Amino acid sequence: xxxxxxxxxxxxxxxxxxxxxxxxxxxxxxxxxxxxxxxxxxxxxxxxxxxxxxxxxxxxxxxxxxxxxxxxxxxxxxxxxxxxxxxxxxxxxxxxxxxxxxxxxxxxxxxxxxxxxxxxxxxxxxxxxxxxxxxxxxxxxxxxxxxxxxxxxxxxxxxxxxxxxxxxxxxxxxxxxxxxxxxxxxxxxxxxxxxxxxxxxxxxxxxxxxxxxxxxxxxxxxxxxxxxxxxxxxxxxxxxxxxxxxxxxxxxxxxxxxxxxxxxxxxxxxxxxxxxxxxxxxxxxxxxxxxxxxxxxxxxxxxxxxxxxxxxxxxxxxxxxxxxxxxxxx
Amino acid sequence: xxxxxxxxxxxxxxxxxxxxxxxxxxxxxxxxxxxxxxxxxxxxxxxxxxxxxxxxxxxxxxxxxxxxxxxx
Numbered sequence: 001x002x003x004x005x006x007x008x009x010x011x012x013x014x015x016x017x018x019x020x021x022x023x024x025x026x027x028x029x030x031x032x033x034x035x036x037x038x039x040x041x042x043x044x045x046x047x048x049x050x051x052x053x054x055x056x057x058x059x060x061x062x063x064x065x066x067x068x069x070x071x072x073x074x075x076x077x078x079x080x081x082x083x084x085x086x087x088x089x090x091x092x093x094x095x096x097x098x099x100x101x102x103x104x105x106x107x108x109x110x111x112x113x114x115x116x117x118x119x120x121x122x123x124x125x126x127x128x129x130x131x132x133x134x135x136x137x138x139x140x141x142x143x144x145x146x147x148x149x150x151x152x153x154x155x156x157x158x159x160x161x162x163x164x165x166x167x168x169x170x171x172x173x174x175x176x177x178x179x180x181x182x183x184x185x186x187x188x189x190x191x192x193x194x195x196x197x198x199x200x201x202x203x204x205x206x207x208x209x210x211x212x213x214x215x216x217x218x219x220x221x222x223x224x225x226x227x228x229x230x231x232x233x234x235x236x237x238x239x240x241x242x243x244x245x246x247x248x249x250x251x252x253x254x255x256x257x258x259x260x261x262x263x264x265x266x267x268x269x270x271x272x273x274x275x276x277x278x279x280x281x282x283x284x285x286x287x288x289x290x291x292x293x294x295x296x297x298x299x300x301x302x303x304x305x306x307x308x309x310x311x312x313x314x315x316x317x318x319x320x321x322x323x324x325x326x327x328x329x330x
Numbered sequence: 331x332x333x334x335x336x337x338x339x340x341x342x343x344x345x346x347x348x349x350x351x352x353x354x355x356x357x358x359x360x361x362x363x364x365x366x367x368x369x370x371x372x373x374x375x376x377x378x379x380x381x382x383x384x385x386x387x388x389x390x391x392x393x394x395x396x397x398x399x400x401x402x
Contacts, residue, residue: 184397251390258393306386309379
């Protein structure tokens with residue numbers, strides 16, 4: 001790593017940046033209909049039981065992202081947050097690398113520390129060859145999820161928007177900005193993109209026959225009659241493994257969505273705990289959420305890290321099969 | 331007499347049991363991770379990666395119970 005000698009554009013890196021931009025921009029627009037898993041009234045009832053400490057008009061955070069326009073539109077407030085974060089990251093990265101110096105300082109130093117740290121960490125997990133092919137995706141996922149989670153904690157996200165005037169003051173029913181990963185569409189889109197990429201990488205490193213053999217084929221050494229029994233047993237085990245592989249995108253998306261959405265709900269509930277003396281309400285609605293903001297900072301970091309780590313491990317599980325064979329021949 | 335008593339419990343038994351299992355699971359992972367670092371303080375980096383991974387997988391069960399509802 002260092003200063004490149006020439007600045008002529010490399011077609012491979014150009015394609016990679018186009019792919020990365022596509023993922024960042026297309027991920028939130030991918031599946032607008034992936035909301036079947038949560039009827040809003042059921043989730044609102046769960047939210048109500050969290051926030052019902054004596055606030056009769058409080059319903060918690062709505063579980064779906066709301067459209068920006070007045071009628072049901074296509075662009076929602078969570079999509080706006082993901083676009084903002086993506087644009088912010090792209091501009092920050094471009095700004096930091098305008099004039100690359102040999103000894104980095106400031107923003108370039110930050111990016112180099114982040115990228116090199118992630119690269120070495122992932123190289124320790126999935127090995128050198130695989131990390132060269134796949135690092136762009138894991139690093140993008142980590143950085144994007146991290147900054148989207150942290151962006152949802154900025155004051156103003158979720159509290160500035162359109163609403164109705166009721167007897168409890170002005171209530172926001174449609175915020176302008178809403179936490180990006182508190183929308184199941186976003187997390188499911190990211191998990192789906194990982195699934196497609198996982199299939200591509202698995203097929204590319206194993207071939208179709210090797211892929212089927214990896215899932216259904218017998219492992220270990222056995223001879224004679226036991227070998228035939230093993231083939232049958234591993235064939236049925238392969239179906240179980242297929243089910244577990246098919247469940248991975250669901251678990252990835254729900255883990256991230258649940259953590260971030262529950263965190264936002266928790267913050268909203270904590271700022272609505274004290275209601276009755278007006279001075280106490282004003283004071284405690286600011287003081288009480290403070291420790292939970294620190295908790296949400298930590299949760300945002302951990303969930304981004306866990307998403308990246310799980311996708312890395314899933315890729316390593318399917319792709320390092322032929323690495324063992326390669327090392328055997330040394 | 332049992333039915334009115336059960337009626338007082340309220341809430342959702344499914345979510346409650348999932349939360350119980352998930353919290354115990356996370357606590358067990360944390361306990362074993364602390365033990366491992368106590369026995370071998372130099373292995374902190376590797377142990378914490380495995381511990382965070384295990385905790386995330388155990389914690390995700392409660393999100394399935396909270397947010398996946400049967401349709402209709």
